[in-house]
Amino acid sequence: xxxxxxxxxSFMADVVPFVERTYRVAPGRANRAxxxxxxxxxxxxxxxxxxxxxFDYVGIFSHAARxxxxxxxxxxxxxxxxxxxxxxxxxxxxxxxxNSRVLIDRMKKAGLTPSYRETxxxxxxxxxxxxxxxxxxxxxx
Numbered sequence: 669x670x671x672x673x674x675x676x677x678s679f680m681a682d683v684v685p686f687v688e689r690t691y692r693v694a695p696g697r698a699n700r701a702x703x704x705x706x707x708x709x710x711x712x713x714x715x716x717x718x719x720x721x722x723f724d725y726v727g728i729f730s731h732a733a734r735x736x737x738x739x740x741x742x743x744x745x746x747x748x749x750x751x752x753x754x755x756x757x758x759x760x761x762x763x764x765x766x767n768s769r770v771l772i773d774r775m776k777k778a779g780l781t782p783s784y785r786e787t788x789x790x791x792x793x794x795x796x797x798x799x800x801x802x803x804x805x806x807x808x809x
Contacts (some may be wrong), residue, residue: 680715684700702715706729723751725751729803730759735771754783755803759788772784783806785802
């Protein structure tokens with residue numbers, strides 16, 4: 669699985685502080701969500717599992733990561749971080765459908781209870797806009 673590298677560390681060291689100092693947002697995990705689509709879904713998974721106590725809300729749309737047993741420890745850490753929502757969704761015609769099914773299986777084996785949906789559609793912005801419209805109202809409750 670491609671979840672290593674400097675990206676998750678840089679996101680927490682550079683992006684999160686920039687957002688919290690530049691925009692009028694409340695700090696802390698209860699006030700943070702991370703989400704992404706396709707490769708951004710892979711990055712979201714990397715960020716959330718590397719920083720399991722940093723975000724209460726995680727949205728993974730049509731993620732592009734190859735999932736194998738190396739993710740199990742990271743998913744256990746995410747479970748122990750107790751996020752309020754782990755939202756995973758993918759279209760039934762998306763070429764990454766099997767990735768999401770494997771990820772959900774691994775999440776459940778790690779003891780996570782993700783919100784998972786398979787919807788009509790493929791790997792397109794039309795589908796992802798629907799996911800964002802569903803995900804956003806569930807945030808910061």
